[in-house]
Structures are given as structure tokens and as C-alpha cells.
Amino acid sequence: MASDVSTDMTSSVTAAGAQHGVFDGLLGQQAAKDKLTGLLYSGAQGGAHLFLGAAGIGKRVFARAFAKAVLCAGGAAGGTVSVLDAVAHIADAVDAVSAVAAAPGRLPCGVCLPCRLFQNGALGDFLFIAPSGQSQRPAIPVDAARSVVDWFSTRPLHSSKKVCIIAQADHMTEQAQNALLKTLEEPPAYGAIILTAENPGMLLDTVRSRCSTTFFTGYTDREVEYILRNADAPPHESAIPLLTRLSGGNPGYAFGLAQSETFMSTRDELFGLFCGHLDGDPRATYMLQSFLEKNRERFAHFAGMVIFLLRDIWLLSMGGMGIRSGDDVGASGGASSGGGSDSGASGANSGDSGVGAEIVNADMERRLAAYGERFRPGALLDCIERVDETCSQVSKNANFNLAVNAMLVKISATLNTAYNRSV
Numbered sequence: 001m002a003s004d005v006s007t008d009m010t011s012s013v014t015a016a017g018a019q020h021g022v023f024d025g026l027l028g029q030q031a032a033k034d035k036l037t038g039l040l041y042s043g044a045q046g047g048a049h050l051f052l053g054a055a056g057i058g059k060r061v062f063a064r065a066f067a068k069a070v071l072c073a074g075g076a077a078g079g080t081v082s083v084l085d086a087v088a089h090i091a092d093a094v095d096a097v098s099a100v101a102a103a104p105g106r107l108p109c110g111v112c113l114p115c116r117l118f119q120n121g122a123l124g125d126f127l128f129i130a131p132s133g134q135s136q137r138p139a140i141p142v143d144a145a146r147s148v149v150d151w152f153s154t155r156p157l158h159s160s161k162k163v164c165i166i167a168q169a170d171h172m173t174e175q176a177q178n179a180l181l182k183t184l185e186e187p188p189a190y191g192a193i194i195l196t197a198e199n200p201g202m203l204l205d206t207v208r209s210r211c212s213t214t215f216f217t218g219y220t221d222r223e224v225e226y227i228l229r230n231a232d233a234p235p236h237e238s239a240i241p242l243l244t245r246l247s248g249g250n251p252g253y254a255f256g257l258a259q260s261e262t263f264m265s266t267r268d269e270l271f272g273l274f275c276g277h278l279d280g281d282p283r284a285t286y287m288l289q290s291f292l293e294k295n296r297e298r299f300a301h302f303a304g305m306v307i308f309l310l311r312d313i314w315l316l317s318m319g320g321m322g323i324r325s326g327d328d329v330g331a332s333g334g335a336s337s338g339g340g341s342d343s344g345a346s347g348a349n350s351g352d353s354g355v356g357a358e359i360v361n362a363d364m365e366r367r368l369a370a371y372g373e374r375f376r377p378g379a380l381l382d383c384i385e386r387v388d389e390t391c392s393q394v395s396k397n398a399n400f401n402l403a404v405n406a407m408l409v410k411i412s413a414t415l416n417t418a419y420n421r422s423v
Helices: 013-020 030-042 059-071 083-089 093-102 113-119 142-152 174-185 221-229 237-246 251-259 263-278 282-294 296-317 362-374 377-395 400-415
Strands: 047-052 126-129 162-166 191-197 212-215
Touching: 030 059, 030 212, 047 059, 047 174, 059 113, 059 162, 059 191, 126 142, 142 162, 142 174, 142 191, 174 191, 221 237, 221 251, 237 251, 237 263, 237 296, 237 362, 263 282, 263 296, 263 362, 263 400, 282 296, 282 400, 296 362, 296 377, 296 400, 377 400
Parallel strands: 047 191, 047 212, 126 162, 162 191
Antiparallel strands: none
16 A cells, blocks of 8 residues: 555645554644655655644654654655665564565655664764753753754765754754754755744744744643553553643643652642532631642642532532543643633533533542532532633732632632522
């Protein structure tokens, strides 16, 4: 099937990506895959590229996959793999011949010398640059940029191309960016340079204008959950639904939370205090206020967790049955990724039907179901909106203590009035 692929990939880049394994094993980002695969098979993979997207979204992984395909000496875009080359790197000559038979038209082929050296981290035609230093925002200095320019001045050793990845290019100093301008505008015919960045505003206009930009966007809940479950070191099963929703579509953010040794214990502390507040315990309310004050720089994150807790209670109050399939329903978890009014609480109003939606905090379902029996759905939705509003107010520099105190008073008043099913 691979040998039948046309050199004009404009109408079938999606199929080509699937057939040729450029991004094998990488989930999501179909638009980026289509664009990059099209560049590879049209011969336009050289020059300067800018991969834009949030930290943790997968830009660096995709950049390495793209670089490996560009550097491949086999496949449709880079020539063919010889049996002698394959035999040199595969002990069994029969296996080598089989590999070559599967390789024509495939990028990366996996058996040519550049592919094997790249896999082992020993390919001299590949260069990786990243910020260094111990500061809060480590930089890429001008000397690093000059070393890239010098590196491109010599021809490739093993491949027909040379590829440099500059990760977090928005951390380059202004001098470093200026030093790269000529290379970005007129790279050698054998050169490709890939910049990854989170904040394009930190890049000079002259840098951005010289690059072909590829955007990396958020993943669906299903994709994030799949990535978490199939990681080499997956998070605890009970944490995956909450991590998925808090991720805001960003697997890297979810892994960052999961790798925190205190994530689940902090969640349990927060939820224990919040449930105490729901029960009308003044000591729990005081401790909850102290907890949020102590962690005010992460208030948006904790507000997102509270929203999902209330959402779970709301689902259960509607008779919802938790399923662990990771359906893309309900709140998006935006409160965890930067605050503001887009915290995703409105998902409870517009996306969830109540029945069949996923309970995020599945390990607390029995306790939350008891609250679902006590509180009416309308009251819970009002509380979700109140947390969302408070998150927005705090992000706009409202008085933190006053805003949080007003939120807790409102929640208590809302849930302990006529809305309460026991009244």
C-alpha cells in the first residue's frame, strides 16, 4: 500500500500519515499531522517551522517525530534503503531484507543509518537546543543561537538533511533571535529548523514571519484519558478522571499534577474541608478559607476541582449514573488552566444530561450521592456559577479574602434554604 502513494499528497495527507507512520503512536492533533505529512511528501519539509501551543501539549514530541522523518534516508522523500545498509545495522540478514521490503515509501523507514542513529541519540545531523539555567525563566543565550548558525554551515554527514529543534524558542533572548534571522530566512538547502513556543508574543515579528506556523490545540477528554492510562508510569486509576478534566485538554498538565506526590492528598484535604462547609461546620469553613488563602496562587486550579465536585453532586442529584468511559461531556476544566470566567462550569448547564455522564470523583461517589439526595439540582448549578464567578473576580485582582468569603457565604445560603430537599 505504501508504494502506491502519489507524490502529490494534497488530497490524501491523512491517509499518508496513517500508512507511513510519520506520527505512529501519537494521538490527536490531526490538523498538525495532515499539514506536516503533506510537507514531507511534497518535498517542502525544509526551511523554518514554528510549532505553537500550550506547554505540555506535545509540541516537542511531534517535532522529534517530524525531524526523524525529515532525516530518514529511506522512504519516498529521501531515497531508498539498501540491503547492505540494513544488514549493517540488523544482525539477521533475513530480517534486514524483510525490513527493506517494508520500507519503500515509508517515513521514517526505521532501518536506514540516520534512523538508527537518531533512535540511539547519536545522529550528528540532528541538533537539539533548549533553555538552560536555574532561574525561574531560563533563557537561550545568543551563544547558543550562534552555535546553531555555525552547525548549519557544514553539510550533513549521514542524511541528506540537517535538522535543528529549538525547544521553548520563546525563551531566546532578543540577541539570540536576531542572530538566527538570516538562517531562518535563508537556511541551506539541506537544512530544516523547528522552533517550539508557547508564547508567540515573546518572539520577534521578524522571527515569526520567517517561519511556517503549525498550531497544536487541546485534546479531547477521551484522548487525554487514553494518554494517561497508557503512559509508562500511569497515574493511580482513581485519579485519572479528575486529572483528565482538570487538564483542560493538556496531557502535560495532567502528568504534572499526577507526578505531584501531594496531588491526591491535597485533593482529599480540599474536598474534606469543602464537604465540611456543605455540612455547616464553622470550623471546616474557617479551615477552608485558610487553605485557599495559603494556596491563593493556585486558586484557579482548586476552584476547578470544587466545580467538578459540585458537578458530580449535581449529576447524582439528577439520578446520573457514573460511568468510567471518559465521555466528552460536562465541564471542560478551564478553571485549572488560568482562571477567568471560562472555567467550564457552564458545561453542567449545557452539556450534561444527568443520566449517563461521567462522575469525575468516582472514588467519592457514595458520599457525594448523599449530598445529591439533600440538595436540589438548581441550587447546585447556582453554586457552580458562583465558584466560576469568584474565579473570574480573583483573576481580575479582586480582594481575594472578600471574594472567597462571599463565595462560601453564598454557597452556604443557597444550599441551606428552600433549595434543600430536606426542607
